[in-house]
Amino acid sequence: MNWHALGEGFTWETQNRERDQQLVEAAWQKALGYLRDASVKLVLLDELNVALKLGYIEAGAVIAGLNERPELTHVAVTGRGAPAELVERADLVTEMTLVHHPFREQGVKAQAGIEF
DSSP states (O other): OOOOOOSOSOGGGOSOHHHHHHHHHHHHHHHHHHHTOTTOOEEEETTHHHHHHTTSSOHHHHHHHHHTSOTTOEEEEOSSOOOHHHHHHOSOOOOOOOOOOHHHHHOOOOOTTTTO
């Protein structure tokens, strides 16, 4: 199993949108390598929907990449605000609702390797 934490954290608080877009593009290229590899059976694209929502990557590019994957490669995409095009293309869509969060209740800050 390979695990990559790409990007620099919370992009909605960005100080450099151009750099964030470059990091998203680099992360997407890494993801495409896994999507195209028939030996990889699951690709998790955590918080990709946020990058789509903020305009860092186009839904059409993501859908084209998903269409390149071998038949038995599964993909899980997370994050709020999935665009309609991606929802329509998906085999399964689940919507989660925040019930409680350690930041709100205990002041626990985001942790490297967990939230970013």
